Amino acid sequence: MGFGDSEDSFHPPSIVPFQGCGQGNGAGPPIWVSVSSVIIQMMTAMGFGFECLTAIDSHLLTAQCFCFVDDTDVIEAGKSVEQSGEDICHSVQQAASMWAGGISATGCAINPEKSFWWLIDFGWDSREGKWRFRRTPQLLPDNNNNN
Structure with missing residues (x-):
């Protein structure tokens, strides 16, 4: 997910101490x-x-x-x-x-x-004999099957 182009560009700060390099700084x-x-x-x-x-x-x-x-x-x-x-x-x-x-x-x-964050996990689908992405309901502690 992007957050778009910055509206501001880099200008040297007038306050001290300066932290970071500033949004839009080419360096x-x-x-x-x-x-x-x-x-x-x-x-x-x-x-x-x-x-x-x-x-x-x-x-x-x-x-x-x-x-x-x-x-x-x-x-x-x-x-x-x-x-x-x-x-x-x-x-x-x-x-x-x-x-x-x-x-x-x-x-x-x-x-x-x-x-x-994302949790990406696979479970074995014994009916099809393939690994599949586990869906959200399968990741819940009280529904811990791999169907």
Whole structure:
């Protein structure tokens, strides 16, 4: 979801101390890469993220997040196919808290109005012999079947 073009452009601040690089600043993207790359490395060191073996040649693929300019999608996944979405909720919260803490350490903050999450999980459909996306009612604790 995009939030549109900014109505304002960057102007050097008249207040001190100045924090951040300012909306519309042409140096904003490289500054964000410099800051976020350190936080991404921190997330990697703490064991957060996603990893799997590629289907054809079994190469290890890892990812901690997807970033575009100043927007980031943090990824947290189960360590095996045996783990359900419900099983990893605690580690998902830890990953979100770690990312927010890293952002806070840089002097910035997460914008709650732009922050949201999705639980994407699969369940085995034994009738069709296929993995399927689990629907919302199947993710509720008192209806934990995989149909």
